[in-house]
Amino acid sequence: MNRLVLLAASIATAAHAQTVLVKPYVQPGDGPALTGKDVKVLTWVTDQKPGNFTVEFGWAGEKNKTATPARTSLDFLKYVPKPKPEAAKPKTDAPGTPTTTPATPAIPSAPATPKAQPAKSADTTPQKPAAVEAKPADASASTLKIPADLATPRPTFADVALTLDDLRDKVVETFKPIPEREQHYFRYRAVLPELPFDTEVSYRVRLGATVIREGTFKTRASAGKPIRFIAVGDLGSNRPEQFTNAYQMSLQKPDFLVALGDITYPGGRALQYMNHFWPCYNDVAKPGPKTGAPLMASIPFYPIIGNHDADMQRLPDYSDAYSAFYWFSVPKNGPGPGPWNTPLGKDAALAAAFKNAAGSEYPAASDYSFDYGPAHFLVIDSNSYATKEIDRIAAWMEQDLTSSKQPWKFVCTHQPFFQASKEHYTEQRLRLFEPMFERCGVNVVFAGHVHNYQRSLPLKFTPNPPKRDPRGRVNGDYVLDRTFDGINDTTPEGIIHIVTGAGGAKPYSTPFEKAAEFLKKEHGANYVSFTAKYVADKNSFSVVEITPTTFDLRQITADGKEVDHFRITKP
Numbered sequence: 001m002n003r004l005v006l007l008a009a010s011i012a013t014a015a016h017a018q019t020v021l022v023k024p025y026v027q028p029g030d031g032p033a034l035t036g037k038d039v040k041v042l043t044w045v046t047d048q049k050p051g052n053f054t055v056e057f058g059w060a061g062e063k064n065k066t067a068t069p070a071r072t073s074l075d076f077l078k079y080v081p082k083p084k085p086e087a088a089k090p091k092t093d094a095p096g097t098p099t100t101t102p103a104t105p106a107i108p109s110a111p112a113t114p115k116a117q118p119a120k121s122a123d124t125t126p127q128k129p130a131a132v133e134a135k136p137a138d139a140s141a142s143t144l145k146i147p148a149d150l151a152t153p154r155p156t157f158a159d160v161a162l163t164l165d166d167l168r169d170k171v172v173e174t175f176k177p178i179p180e181r182e183q184h185y186f187r188y189r190a191v192l193p194e195l196p197f198d199t200e201v202s203y204r205v206r207l208g209a210t211v212i213r214e215g216t217f218k219t220r221a222s223a224g225k226p227i228r229f230i231a232v233g234d235l236g237s238n239r240p241e242q243f244t245n246a247y248q249m250s251l252q253k254p255d256f257l258v259a260l261g262d263i264t265y266p267g268g269r270a271l272q273y274m275n276h277f278w279p280c281y282n283d284v285a286k287p288g289p290k291t292g293a294p295l296m297a298s299i300p301f302y303p304i305i306g307n308h309d310a311d312m313q314r315l316p317d318y319s320d321a322y323s324a325f326y327w328f329s330v331p332k333n334g335p336g337p338g339p340w341n342t343p344l345g346k347d348a349a350l351a352a353a354f355k356n357a358a359g360s361e362y363p364a365a366s367d368y369s370f371d372y373g374p375a376h377f378l379v380i381d382s383n384s385y386a387t388k389e390i391d392r393i394a395a396w397m398e399q400d401l402t403s404s405k406q407p408w409k410f411v412c413t414h415q416p417f418f419q420a421s422k423e424h425y426t427e428q429r430l431r432l433f434e435p436m437f438e439r440c441g442v443n444v445v446f447a448g449h450v451h452n453y454q455r456s457l458p459l460k461f462t463p464n465p466p467k468r469d470p471r472g473r474v475n476g477d478y479v480l481d482r483t484f485d486g487i488n489d490t491t492p493e494g495i496i497h498i499v500t501g502a503g504g505a506k507p508y509s510t511p512f513e514k515a516a517e518f519l520k521k522e523h524g525a526n527y528v529s530f531t532a533k534y535v536a537d538k539n540s541f542s543v544v545e546i547t548p549t550t551f552d553l554r555q556i557t558a559d560g561k562e563v564d565h566f567r568i569t570k571p
């Protein structure tokens with residue numbers, strides 16, 4: 001290309017003034033088992049001025065290749081709260097209906113000129129409104145009386161299928177509203193295929209002649225190789241600790257990250273990703289404790305769909321709902337479409353637009369599995385809509401776990417089913433699958449949802465009776481391995497359950513002794529003291545290092561301190 005043509009190209013680019021709202025980031029792509037070659041996906045988001053993007057990638061000893069990005073329009077209506085049908089008759093929430101009150105609307109309508117907008121250029125970080133959060137409900141409450149603030153219409157957002165326990169345990173969090181507006185984006189996605197395992201790959205994305213991002217990522221490790229990953233949930237809350245945590249994560253130099261649900265608060269909407277997520281984990285000009293780190297430029301995030309991602313602010317009320325399905329690319333080896341999927345609401349046109357934009361990521365991102373190094377990961381959507389129907393995918397789960405010959409097997413889900421905080425305590429549906437997980441050789445279950453860190457003793461559990469009680473609890477018989485300490489005894493008898501949901505949201509900070517006292521009083525024999533470690537007062541994340549014969553988990557707080565470390569070994 002001669003200089004004249006180059007000059008013309010650069011003038012044309014400048015004239016279009018393409019705005020990159022989310023810089024290219026690395027995604028896992030459709031790479032389930034460690035067979036054949038690996039794949040990764042680069043995704044980025046712009047305004048709706050077409051841009052001439054090119055993608056180059058390569059690795060040592062291989063000639064550079066190019067990938068062609070596919071472009072998808074994402075168009076969302078401005079959210080306007082519905083007027084209450086009978087303003088004269090205030091009443092409590094109907095499940096699934098966004099809650100508004102004249103005094104404190106759920107999401108107020110936008111001012112004429114919104115003050116907070118996505119980034120205006122590739123180098124500008126979107127504004128981050130500060131989160132304002134209410135205190136958790138009183139841990140000493142011991143009756144089913146609904147707190148006064150929950151007996152009236154709630155000031156934040158709708159929940160679904162609320163039981164009395166849910167209402168009592170609810171931690172009400174409010175967020176400074178993001179001004180509402182129409183949203184129009186182009187999402188670009190470039191598949192990088194035929195990648196060798198165990199390889200560092202370089203990539204460069206250009207808009208015209210301008211490099212908008214260049215970076216490197218590792219392809220998946222083959223079965224015999226060591227890996228290091230981060231497991232953490234409850235991320236994009238926009239609290240300062242989210243940014244500090246992200247920076248600490250970057251210092252650990254993980255190969256990948258398992259995002260254990262509630263990826264963006266309060267409702268997983270595109271608008272919220274623009275304000276609460278990308279500015280912390282991807283579009284970060286200067287990494288630091290106050291600014292986060294551009295983790296996603298080099299570290300694939302494996303998403304798990306949490307209740308704040310797909311069970312709170314929903315279609316058709318919010319046209320940009322469930323946006324995790326737009327942003328992530330995952331293995332497509334799940335059970336396929338069925339009643340266990342995120343429901344798309346009754347507006348057929350909106351549901352069709354969602355499906356069209358999400359493509360094969362819906363419903364793939366809810367249930368899938370993958371191999372990485374010597375480990376097999378099974379991802380399960382355990383939201384309220386899914387757990388009602390989860391028996392229907394039990395055969396798929398069991399088949400997935402039994403067909404894997406990997407030495408380590410992990411289940412990753414949002415809602416923990418063995419945990420000892422009063423928040424979400426009765427969400428015990430998945431306990432019914434514990435015998436199956438034991439039978440299939442699962443070593444560790446990772447979950448978020450509960451905003452703290454908990455490690456259980458290795459446990460074996462037989463539901464008795466094998467059903468939930470009216471409050472959602474599952475009683476049963478335990479065999480606890482009390483000799484395992486992860487230091488001297490490193491061979492657990494049973495599954496270790498990890499709660500690591502302190503990624504950014506406000507910690508559920510009730511001290512262990514006080515929480516245990518409450519649970520004993522409130523739940524009687526259903527509460528069994530299976531907790532080995534409990535860190536509730538700080539935001540934190542798990543760093544896991546694995547070889548074919550060793551598993552090490554270190555829990556690191558937002559201020560960089562190690563608050564737990566245990567080891568599992570295999571012969």
Ligand SMILES: [Fe+2]
Pocket residue numbers: 261262306307308414448449450
């Ligand atoms: Fe959650």
